[in-house]
Amino acid sequence: MPERRATVPVPLPGRAYDVVIGPGLLSGAGALIAPLLKRPRVAVLTEERVAAAHLPALEAALAADGIGMSALTLPPGEGTKGWDGLTRSVEWLLSEKVERGDVVVAFGGGVIGDLAGFAAAVVRRGVRFVQVPTTLLAQVDSSVGGKTGINTTHGKNLVGAFHQPSLVIADTALTETLPERDFLAGYGEVVKYGLLGDAAFFEWLEENGPRLRDDPAALLHAVRRSVEMKAEIVLRDETEQGDRALLNLGHTFCHALEAATGYSDRLLHGEGVAIGCALAFELSARLGLCPQEDPSRVRAHLAAMGTKKDLADIPGDLPGAAGLLDLMGQDKKVVAGQLRFILARGIGQAFVTADVPRVAVLEVLREALDRR
Numbered sequence: 001m002p003e004r005r006a007t008v009p010v011p012l013p014g015r016a017y018d019v020v021i022g023p024g025l026l027s028g029a030g031a032l033i034a035p036l037l038k039r040p041r042v043a044v045l046t047e048e049r050v051a052a053a054h055l056p057a058l059e060a061a062l063a064a065d066g067i068g069m070s071a072l073t074l075p076p077g078e079g080t081k082g083w084d085g086l087t088r089s090v091e092w093l094l095s096e097k098v099e100r101g102d103v104v105v106a107f108g109g110g111v112i113g114d115l116a117g118f119a120a121a122v123v124r125r126g127v128r129f130v131q132v133p134t135t136l137l138a139q140v141d142s143s144v145g146g147k148t149g150i151n152t153t154h155g156k157n158l159v160g161a162f163h164q165p166s167l168v169i170a171d172t173a174l175t176e177t178l179p180e181r182d183f184l185a186g187y188g189e190v191v192k193y194g195l196l197g198d199a200a201f202f203e204w205l206e207e208n209g210p211r212l213r214d215d216p217a218a219l220l221h222a223v224r225r226s227v228e229m230k231a232e233i234v235l236r237d238e239t240e241q242g243d244r245a246l247l248n249l250g251h252t253f254c255h256a257l258e259a260a261t262g263y264s265d266r267l268l269h270g271e272g273v274a275i276g277c278a279l280a281f282e283l284s285a286r287l288g289l290c291p292q293e294d295p296s297r298v299r300a301h302l303a304a305m306g307t308k309k310d311l312a313d314i315p316g317d318l319p320g321a322a323g324l325l326d327l328m329g330q331d332k333k334v335v336a337g338q339l340r341f342i343l344a345r346g347i348g349q350a351f352v353t354a355d356v357p358r359v360a361v362l363e364v365l366r367e368a369l370d371r372r
Contacts, residue, residue, distance in 0.1 A: 136186025250276030
C-alpha cells in the first residue's frame with residue numbers, strides 16, 4: 001500500500017519539532033496540537049480564501065479534542081505581509097489575551113505563515129506557534145525552518161525573526177483546492193531542492209512532476225523529500241551564516257523580479273523562484289561552472305510542467321538589465337556590499353559565491369530581456 005503519512009523531525013537542540021505530512025491530516029489537527037497546550041484554546045491567524053474553504057474544518061477538528069478557537073481573518077495576498085498586517089495581528093493577539101504558554105496557529109500559505117510567525121515571535125517576547133500550511137509552496141518551504149517576517153518599502157522579508165514553530169501539519173490534500181497557477185508556483189520551490197542538492201530527486205521530478213496533482217502518493221513523496229532537504233540544511237545552519245543560503249537558489253533573481261513587478265499578481269513568488277533557478281543555471285554555464293546543457297534541461301522541465309521559466313513569461317514592462325541588477329543590491333544576501341549568488345557546478349551541486357563578475361550577470365539579464 002502507498003504511504004499515507006510521513007513525519008520529518010527537525011531536531012534543533014531545545015527547539016525540536018516534527019513536520020507531519022499527508023492527505024487528510026486537518027481532520028486530526030486537534031489531536032496533534034493538544035499535547036502542546038497548557039489550556040484548551042488557540043488563536044488562529046488566517047486569510048479570507050483559506051477561511052472560506054477550510055476554517056470550519058479546522059474548528060471542528062479542534063473542537064473534537066475539546067480545544068476552543070478564535071480566529072482573525074486577513075485579506076489575501078502579499079500586501080498583507082507588511083507593517084499594517086503585523087500591527088493588526090499583534091493587537092488582535094493581545095486583545096485575545098494570548099499568554100506566554102499559549103499557541104498561535106498560522107493557517108494559510110507563505111504570507112500568513114511568515115506574518116503569524118513574526119507576530120508570535122514578538123507578542124510577549126515570544127509565544128509558540130503551529131504552522132498549518134495550505135499551499136504547496138508553504139508546505140515544502142516557508143513553513144519549515146523558522147524564518148518569519150514582513151516586507152517593507154525597502155524590499156522583501158527585510159524585517160523579521162528566526163522563530164521556530166512547535167509543529168508543522170502539512171495536509172497535502174489541501175493543495176487540491178489551489179488554482180493551477182498557485183500549485184505550479186509552489187512547484188518552483190520543489191524543483192529548487194533537486195537542483196540545489198539532489199540530482200536523483202530532480203530526475204524523479206522530471207518523470208513524475210506532471211502527475212503530482214493527480215497522484216497523492218507522488219505528492220507526498222515530493223513534499224517529504226523537499227522537507228527532508230530543508231530540515232537537513234536548517235540543522236547545519238539555522239540562522240543562515242553559511243549553508244542555509246543554498247536554499248536561496250534562484251532567489252537573488254527572484255526577489256529583484258518581485259520588486260520590479262511591485263509584489264503583485266504579475267509574478268508569484270514560486271514563479272520567480274523557477275525563473276531565478278533557470279537564470280542561475282544560465283549564469284553558471286556562462287561562467288563555465290556547469291555543463292552547457294544544464295540550463296536547457298532545467299527550462300525544458302519547467303516548460304513540461306507548464307510553469308514560468310523565463311523573463312518572457314512575465315507580463316508587463318520590466319526594468320533594463322542594470323535596473324534589475326540594482327534591485328538585487330537590496331537583497332538580504334548582500335554581504336559587505338558584495339552580492340552573493342547561489343550558482344551550480346551541475347544539477348544537484350549548488351554552492352554560494354560572491355565571486356561573480358557584474359558584467360556576466362548583466363549579459364544574462366540582457367539576453368533574457370531580449371527574449372521578451
